[in-house]
Amino acid sequence: MAATINRPSVTDLQSISAVDTAWLMTATILVLLMTLPGIALFYSGMVRRKNVLNTMASVIGIAAVVSLLWFAFGYSLSFTPGNGWIGSDSRFWFAGLDFDSVHQKVAVSHLAPHVPEAAFAMFQLAFAVITASLLVGAWVERMRFGSMLVFVGLWSLIVYAPIAHWVWEPGGWLAKMGALDFAGGTVVHINAGLAGLVCAWMLGPRRGYGREPLEPSNLGFTMIGAALLWIGWFGFNAGSSLAADGRAALALSVTHIAACAGAMGWALAEYLVRSKVTLLGLCSGLVAGLVAITPAAGFVTPRSALMIGAIAGVACYWGATSLKRMLGADDSLDVFGVHGVGGIVGALLTGVFADPDIGGVTGSVVTQGISVLAVGIFTVITTAILFWLVNALIGLRVDEESEQVGLDIALHRERINM
Template sequence: MMTLPGIALFYAGMVRRKSVLNTMACVVAMCSLVSLLWFAAGYSWAFTPGSGFIGSSERMWFTGLDYMKEAGKVSVSHIAPNVPESVYAMFQLTFAIITVVLVVGSFVERMRFSAVLWFTGLWTLFVYSPVAHWVWEPGGWLAQMGALDFAGGSVVHINAGISGLVCAYFLGPRRGYGREPFEPYNLGLTMAGAGLLWVGWFGFNAGSAVASDGRAGLAMAVTHIAASAGAISWMLGEWIVRGRPSLLGLCSGLVAGLVAITPASGFVTPGPALVIGLVAGVSCYWGATGLKRLLRADDSLDVFGVHGIGGIVGCLLTGVFASKTVSGVEGSIIVQAMSAGVVLIYSLFATAIILWVTMMITGLRVDEQSEQTGLDIAQHRERLGA
């Protein structure tokens, strides 16, 4: 859960002062709503045997997640038999939360709070849960094809990245985008958030081993190496192109490295992790600058540039570097490319449909006056202190 204050601070530091509290409020509300939906249906649809496309209703409302002390009975998941299923369900909840929360960065400063809630609920149930089932449930159709995704390169980052890009197109650019400077509120908050994300990521990647063993330890090590390489790689790219490094670039680069190592963390050794981080840093720098200009989208905090591109890089390089000595499986770049493409295309169209439905229900964008005033006042009647 450390990644949640991490992403709240990371994003809040980059938006303008007048929408800092709204950005944080979105993170808290989304976390709470996703938690309830995960309890109601999301976990069951994602992580129970059903068809290759969706799980069953077996664990809706956490039915069957029992613990009976006197009988010594505790339910376990067929996916993670070494821990109680309640622990596994809560661990997977953190992935469900962070995935949709990442999308916030694409629509900051202009989306109605009510629309954020509708989008969060529909997206969690009809985008995240099915994709998680395809990739992480052993009977899922992409898992059956041999797709490798240890901790969320496609399920989390490609999924969130392309959804963020669709959101940016649907809502349109912030008023004044490209014509006036958008000064970030406090990059010190962004740096603090990046630090929390860095630590929290060890839980995602090492925790995905669902055991305290050598594979978990190696996953933690390669995660740190890739994050460090991503930060240095982005910094050097920015230094060459712009003539100077920046704190924001370093923070963005380390997140890019974390994103790219996510699918590979349980399958690679330290050497390939270094390569993955270096490639991710420069690729995501291009994604957040050159590609962003080509796409002409106000993806405000570079959700697609960092998470979409980083997720794609990580998924493909997992196919190149996955080591049989680490995990007992070898990667296929063809299967990895197919898996990444399927998730990207499904998420693109499903997100567009969900945004259209949300627009019909409550509208998507705040009015011009609210945007000029700032969403802290317009949506919450709250003001950031001095």
Template sequence: MLIFREPRLSARNAFKAAFGALAVLIVFPYAQAFAQDATAVANTGDTAWMLTSTVLVLLMTIPGVALFYGGMVRGKNVLATTMQSFAIACVASVLWMVAGYSLAFSDGGSANAFIGGLSKAFFAGVTPASLTGTIPEYVFITFQMTFAIITPALIVGAFAERMKFSALLIFTILWLFIVYVPVAHWVWGGGFLGGDGVLDFAGGTVVHINSGIAGLVVALMLGKRDGYGQVNMAPHNLVYSLIGASLLWVGWFGFNAGSAGGANGIAAVAMVNTQVAAAAAALSWMVVEWLATKRPSVLGIISGAVAGLVGITPAAGFVNPAGALMIGVASGAGCYFAAVKLKHWLGYDDSLDAFGVHGVGGIIGALLTGLFADAAINPLSEGATVLKQLYGVVVTMLYTALMTALIVFVIRIFMGLRVSKATEIEGLDINLHGETVHS
């Protein structure tokens, strides 16, 4: 029989064993935490690009949209129009902190297909160490905040020169929570549209179709401007509009290339696609207008550029430059038709062509994303179809139209929407804000 005896530990070996056990107890938790953090590390290059992109997108609203729209209204309404963009930037920023971000981008539990939750209301739980991908979550929050700012600011173009400022503020609050936030969640926050394969790289659906359809609904329910079609309503200063459009073009690189989430190859593709589509659409609108009226206008070429920027937005990170060129040409010609011909034939007063450019351009771009999506550019393009994109467009249009109409109806009952005829004739600047500007 073999007898095994437990070996005796010398005093030296016992000390070493005890020290080793103590070291494990002290070091292991930190080593484990380090191993977990190693899978999510902030990238300084990505962070720098996203900080830059955030500033560029904010530049699109103030001063971009403010000047673009401000130059196209009559001189008596320029301050009121630019004030709207500035005030919306302030209101949307606060609402995004209160609950907008949380409802759009946090987990909504059993309702997550439709809306997020309130776990991150007031940015609860977000710290400087929190990450979204490879960037600090605070950067992602602010980047998305700029999208929430510009979307309601774009709607203003459809009903310029006739809405009460107080009504605009209430409309912005209600519309942001009831319309923008849910649609953003559906597409980007884990909701059903994104889950069903609807592609929207930077906001063709969330921003442009959303704002364009909302603008059309408000314009129809508010009615035409006093004297529409009978008095001269030409832009008071197209230089302002040209500067605004130029700022939009530059800022749009943050809008589209920033939506890649970092400084990477997809951002590079989105950047070149943005430039190609904007230029192609500007030329497309200019040529069509030149053929139709015998004169290429400044308003036409800048409107065409914006139409191209809108059209490429859903496709920027999914198509190759050849596809971007085709989307630009189609957007320029299509938006010219909507803004000039369709509006005239149907007789609605979309004052600054918010629907004609953003609504129609967003629809064209969203549908053509399904046609030109290239898996060699972005693997997420695999399986994209026009039918899937049409599904996303139709759902967004129906929801936005219905909810916007409901919001307008409620505001009209409780506080009224439109300024008095006397105020409209004299001008919103002096009557609503007690100020005037001399161009």
């Protein structure tokens, strides 16, 4: 039976805050900006020239498919009361979110009572979209386009939606346990990082990987994409306060501090190991800092954010270099090395640095560790089963000729001129 969600009458509209609503809609746009064009540019600059357009097309295709599935099923499964594992069907096809101008009724979420539920649903849609889009970096240059959309669409419902419910819906079992994830360290980054690693390992390496240089096409694209991610992340973290308040302002400040510390942490590690600092390293480091502060943004002080960002910058450099070699998977654009490792670091350090004077909760490293482990096990096993099934039914990898020619021509009959 579908859970009943109360809808306010005209008198309840006084609880709707115009300021909070405007901020949440702005934050939604910022988070969507992270995917389109942020992730598209960030990733396409790191692939070879013959695969730039396919990488961009993959991000746009995923954004469209995941958005439609979120509208149909994903939102309801993630954010309505159901049980500890999954939500109900009460919001399938955004049922009940219509604004009735005759009767002056507007639905609000039990999680965000001061904004229209349509705004909350769209804000969370932007998170579902970017999480799925992050996966592209693990398999670029070797995945069939149509099959990829089928896999990612299923993954968004079977893997992402349950985890979002566990952690962010008050009835979710990890939420009840006290796991802290302010804006998606576990739900978004650990989830996508580990799923990407599984996909990269099962798909196999790019032809020539480890034997010939796979040079990035345009690191200028990557820098622009990183800058858009940095800007959009203010909506990602500060928007997760769901109000235009002091907590949102603090989340914005710690986000920026952690990004800067992450860039410097990565740069220092890179310089000590290779005696040089690269643009790609600076971009990767700032993303590492942003990833790590995400679960902690509403719970920690600026000084703690500095520590979290710096530690993440060094840890993710190791994750994208030494750890990547040890794992032996061609995670093409280091989805696990940056998002997986950074998410784990951030989730655990949230348990260390969470300040009850800020978030009203005390962190626990043990609880955070259980959350990381539970999400990790579920993501790895479920992603592997889903990947195997889709690959067995319709195939996921392109043929050798298509890979050599490049997916821009082989799959899209388009070519970029740079």
